[in-house]
Amino acid sequence: xxxxxxxxxxxxxxxxxxxxxxxxxxxxxxxxxxxxxxxxxxxxxxxxxxxxxxxxxxxxxxxxxxxxxxxxxxxxxxxxxxxxxxxxxxxxxxxxxxxxxxxxxxxxxxxxxxxxxxxxxxxxxxxxxxxxxxxxxxxxxxxxxxxxxxxxxxxxxxxxxxxxxxxxxxxxxxxxxxxxxxxxxxxxxxxxxxxxxxxxxxxxxxxxxxxxxxxxxxxxxxxxxxxxxxxxxxxxxxxxxxxxxxxxxxxxxxxxxxxxxxxxxxxxxxxxxxxxxxxxxxxxxxxxxxxxxxxxxxxxxxxxxxxxxxxxxxxxxxxxxxxxxxxxxxxxxxxxxx
Numbered sequence: 001x002x003x004x005x006x007x008x009x010x011x012x013x014x015x016x017x018x019x020x021x022x023x024x025x026x027x028x029x030x031x032x033x034x035x036x037x038x039x040x041x042x043x044x045x046x047x048x049x050x051x052x053x054x055x056x057x058x059x060x061x062x063x064x065x066x067x068x069x070x071x072x073x074x075x076x077x078x079x080x081x082x083x084x085x086x087x088x089x090x091x092x093x094x095x096x097x098x099x100x101x102x103x104x105x106x107x108x109x110x111x112x113x114x115x116x117x118x119x120x121x122x123x124x125x126x127x128x129x130x131x132x133x134x135x136x137x138x139x140x141x142x143x144x145x146x147x148x149x150x151x152x153x154x155x156x157x158x159x160x161x162x163x164x165x166x167x168x169x170x171x172x173x174x175x176x177x178x179x180x181x182x183x184x185x186x187x188x189x190x191x192x193x194x195x196x197x198x199x200x201x202x203x204x205x206x207x208x209x210x211x212x213x214x215x216x217x218x219x220x221x222x223x224x225x226x227x228x229x230x231x232x233x234x235x236x237x238x239x240x241x242x243x244x245x246x247x248x249x250x251x252x253x254x255x256x257x258x259x260x261x262x263x264x265x266x267x268x269x270x271x272x273x274x275x276x277x278x279x280x281x282x283x284x285x286x287x288x289x290x291x292x293x294x295x296x297x298x299x300x301x302x303x304x305x306x307x308x309x310x311x312x313x314x315x316x317x318x319x320x321x322x323x324x325x326x327x328x329x330x331x332x333x334x335x336x337x338x
Contacts, residue, residue, distance in 0.1 A: 044278040045078045045104055051269075052083050052097050052107045054090025055173065059202035060221050060303070061090070061267050064139060065108040067299050068269070071290045076282070086201045089174025091117050091124065098131035100272045103279055107270050108138070112176040114268065115322040119330055120176040133280065134315040135269040136287040139305035142247055142264055143182065143219040143240040148210055149233055155256050157237050161216070162192035170195040171206035171218040178265045179206070179219045182240060185329065186219075186253075189261045210234055221265065222247040223304025240264070246304050266308075268315055284312060 049072075053065045065082045073080040085093040090113045097107035114128050126132075147153075152160045161168050172180035180197060187193050198215050200206045203224050209215045211233055219240055228234040238253040241262040253261055269287060271279065290296055291309025300307045310318075 044276065044282050045076055047078060047104055049073075049076065049078055049080045050083055050105045051080060052085055052093045052105065054085060054087070054093030054107070054109065054113065055202040056086045056204065057084055058204050059086075059173075060141070060224060060265070060305075061108050061110060062202075063303055064267050064300060064305055067296060067303075068108075068138060068287075068290055071293055071296050072286060075286045075290065089113070089117070089177045089180075089199075091121075091176075094128065094132065094270075095124075095126045097270060098126040098128075098272055101274060103274075103276050105272065106135070106275075106283075107132075108267055109270055110268075111178050111266055111322065112174075112181070114270070114319045116176045116181065116326040116330070119323070119327055128319075131273050132270045133273050133275050134312045134319065135271055135280070135283050136291075136312065137308045137310035137315045137318060138267045138269055138287075138291065139300055139307050140264050140266040141221050141223075141305045142244050143178065144222045144225060144247060144250060145186075145217060145219055145237040145240060145253060146207075146210060146225045146229070146234050147217045147237055148213050149229075149235045150213070151216065151235070153235050153237065157217075158190055158193065158256070158258075161195060162190070164216075165192075165194045166196050168195040168216040169198045169214070171198050171200055171209050171215040173202055173206065174199050178263060179203075181326070181329065182219045182263050183217075185263070186240075186258070186261060189258050207234075221304045222250065223302070226304075246301070246306065266318075267305075280312075 051065055051069050053062050055061050062082065062084060069080040069082050085096055090110055093107055094109050094113045097105055118124050118127060147157060151157060170183045172183060174180065180199070183195070183197070195217060198209065200209065203220050206218045206220060207224060207228060210218060211228065222236070225234060225236060229236055236250050238256050239247055239250050240253060241264055242252055243250065288309035291307045297307045
């Protein structure tokens with residue numbers, strides 16, 4: 001099976017063919033036009049809007065959320081405050097959003113929270129498909145395999161890693177994250193590659209562990225790795241996907257002989273399933289407009305993100321496609337990762 005999350009993005013565009021109301025992830029609803037006498041969507045929000053992020057300050061989701069929140073606040077006419085609730089690969093924050101009932105709490109989540117969390121943890125105390133409503137795919141980003149600069153580079157890196165076996169470690173931002181499942185997938189693509197996982201709460205801590213050589217490799221966004229690469233302390237082995245302008249001059253892992261390996265990370269805006277239709281309708285209009293702003297796009301591109309600003313239907317379709325692929329990966333390829 002070729003596991004290509006960038007291919008999922010193309011598949012997700014089929015979601016644009018769906019009539020698109022904002023509804024829980026498991027439902028394919030249609031947009032409900034306001035009825036006569038209904039409260040206008042513009043009456044929302046009536047107070048501060050809280051955006052909960054499941055990773056610490058300075059992490060990729062946090063930085064993205066703050067850029068979006070700043071512009072969204074201007075459009076909504078109310079403050080939009082980012083609140084960090086790190087832990088459990090972002091699932092603590094996702095559950096907090098799912099349980100919110102104030103109609104003014106949203107969340108920025110990653111691939112794993114929506115597509116693989118329930119597969120990895122059947123006893124998860126919330127169901128992303130039913131307890132969260134998709135609002136918009138905010139941005140996608142490439143991942144690079146990074147390692148301490150003192151280690152061999154290029155194909156020689158894999159030769160050294162294979163020789164070290166389980167004595168080498170890789171870092172991730174938690175069980176079920178793309179950095180975890182992506183590395184497990186890489187192990188299936190490079191025979192003999194057997195590094196052990198060390199889970200952290202966010203990419204900044206992963207990078208600090210790399211700098212100390214507590215771990216030997218990790219999949220991270222190129223923007224976060226860039227300062228340490230420029231300082232000469234870390235090196236980029238290759239891109240986990242095709243070459244991209246977001247990481248100029250960096251070869252793909254496929255060019256180093258790694259077959260059928262392509263993935264990306266993405267962040268999405270969600271709300272609780274109880275989020276009012278007034279809020280959903282307003283956000284459906286404002287969030288894509290935010291991601292279309294030149295200043296916002298420039299700031300996100302500088303962080304290593306490709307801005308998207310999808311519809312709810314497109315996000316829902318992407319989640320469904322990726323969930324199906326993750327299910328196949330976990331059940332047939334990586335049963336030990338569960």
